[in-house]
Amino acid sequence: xxxxxxxxxxxxxxxxxxxxxxxxxxxxxxxxxxxxxxxxxxxxxxxxxxxxxxxxxxxxxxxxxxxxxxxxxxxxxxxxxxxxxxxxxxxxxxxxxxxxxxxxxxxxxxxxxxxxxxxxxxxxxxxxxxxxxxxxxxxxxxxxxxxxxx
Numbered sequence: 001x002x003x004x005x006x007x008x009x010x011x012x013x014x015x016x017x018x019x020x021x022x023x024x025x026x027x028x029x030x031x032x033x034x035x036x037x038x039x040x041x042x043x044x045x046x047x048x049x050x051x052x053x054x055x056x057x058x059x060x061x062x063x064x065x066x067x068x069x070x071x072x073x074x075x076x077x078x079x080x081x082x083x084x085x086x087x088x089x090x091x092x093x094x095x096x097x098x099x100x101x102x103x104x105x106x107x108x109x110x111x112x113x114x115x116x117x118x119x120x121x122x123x124x125x126x127x128x129x130x131x132x133x134x135x136x137x138x139x140x141x142x143x144x145x146x147x148x149x150x
Contacts (some may be wrong), residue, residue, distance in 0.1 A: 001035065001037075001039065002022065002025050002030065002031060002035075002037065002042050002045070003034065003038075003067045004017075004018055004019060004047055005017075005021075005045065005047065006018070006020055006037065006047040006048075006049055010019075014047070014049050014053045014057075015053045015054070015056040015057040015060070016057075016101055018043070018054065018057035018058075020054070022037070022057075022061055022066065022067070022077075023066070023081060026066065026077070026079070026080055026081040026082065027081045027084075028082075028089055028093070029084070029086045029089050032077060032079050032080075033077050033078055033079065033080060033143060034077060035076065036074050036075065036076050036077075037058070037067060037074065037075040037076070037077070039074060040055060040058070053125040058075050061075075063077075064079075065078065065079045065080040066078065066081070067079070090122045100145045101115065103116075119127060144150050
């Protein structure tokens with residue numbers, strides 16, 4: 001089960017942080033169809049947010065086809081995102097964790113790491129863009145506020 005967290009210092013609204021965490025869980029394979037999301041009450045307690053915030057996040061996820069609410073049973077993952085091999089994702093995650101350790105040893109903070117990652121994503125996307133330039137990468141796509149990394 002996913003353990004939500006809300007970064008109060010982030011400019012991203014709390015409901016959007018919850019949505020993002022579910023989407024990230026689906027992308028990296030920590031959430032799969034059939035998994036149950038925490039109850040609204042437990043998210044309210046653990047994240048100290050208003051129930052309306054959690055309901056808004058769950059409703060947005062439901063409208064996008066990623067979860068379904070079952071009367072009296074809870075909210076369950078019903079969709080998927082991404083199609084990467086779980087073994088490949090685990091290997092890449094391990095490599096990234098080792099890289100992050102090196103970045104920390106070099107004195108980089110969360111915002112430094114996020115800026116570095118964002119710049120590499122943009123550069124890579126630009127190199128891979130079709131000749132017609134159909135794709136315009138967003139420089140802050142997928143990047144969140146300090147301390148909000150999942």
